[in-house]
Amino acid sequence: MRGRTLQQGCEIGRKAPGLPLHYFKRVPLLPRIQWALGVLHSLQPAELLDIGSGRGKFLWPLLDAFPALPVTAVDVDPRRARDLEAVQLGGIDRLTVRQADAARLPFADRVFDVVTLLEVLEHIRAPEPALAEAVR
Secondary structure, three states: OOOOEOOOOOOOOOOOOOOEHHHHOOOOOOHHHHHHHHHHHHHOOOOEEEEOOOOOOOHHHHHHHOOOOOEEEEEOOHHHHHHHHHHHHOOOOOEEEEEOOOOOOOOOOOOOOEEEOOOOHHHOOOOHHHHHHHHO
């Protein structure tokens, strides 16, 4: 299906024009993602921030596992943020998307009770500011 795009009437609801289908391909859950979802089930978050959501390798299983959880997805890459925003516009109303740097998040202190950063820190040259932001 690579190269086809989502159109009206697609799985995610309303119109998401021009978004490649492979961005939404479901893949078997990796053990580390299963582990993270298990931890989250024990925490029962009320509001979650996912930093570095990228193409959604963790975000899609998260949204499936927690169908009522408000999730804010952040990515530094404007193209990735636009793609994620298309999912929100396509009908996932509990998903909020922001394009932002993990080291300078545009949120007040203690807005989220859980923050996830899966497969993100290894891509940041100096991860300490991003970690400080996540804890904040």
